[in-house]
Structures are given as C-alpha cells and as structure tokens.
Amino acid sequence: MSIPGIGFAGLTALGLVMLAIILATARLILGPSAPDRVVAADTLGVITTAGLVWLASILDNGIYLDVAIVYAALAFIGVVAIARALERQTD
Secondary structure, three states, rough: EEEEOEEEEHHHHHEEEEEEEEEEHHHHHHHHHHHHHHHHHHHHHHHHHHHHHHHHHHOOOOOHHHHHHHHEEEEEEEEHHHHHHHHHHHH
C-alpha cells in the first residue's frame, strides 16, 4: 500500500494515531466512570487539534492553525467546566 507523499514513517504515525482514536473512543463509550469519559473526550480533542495542525502543514494554509487554536481553547474550557461540575457533584 502506497500513498503518494507519505513514506513509511508517515504511514506508521497515521496508524498509531488511528489506534489512539480507536482506544480513546472505546474509553469514551465504555467508561467505567464519568472522569474516565472526560479524559477520553479530552484526548480526542487533543488528537483533533493535532490533526488540524497537520492539515494546515500539508495544505500550507494558515487558516487551519487559527481553527486549531480556537478548537483547542474551547475544548480546554469544556473539559475544565465538566471537571468542575463533576467535582461539585461528588461533594
């Protein structure tokens, strides 16, 4: 299998990222607790942000970097809000 412009290292990295997405999605669905699901959602957010940065690099278009920054900030704020809500729920 050969993808133009991507060598062995690129295919290996793509495979590892796909494995990380599968594992994080499994943790998001299976749980077992709410904090586990929050960490999995945060992991998926980080992978998505990295994918947007990679896309900006491949397409040589800076707008995707701006989108990645906004996405990362919103994902961080969302995770902090959910963590605080979970913390209040246990008190």
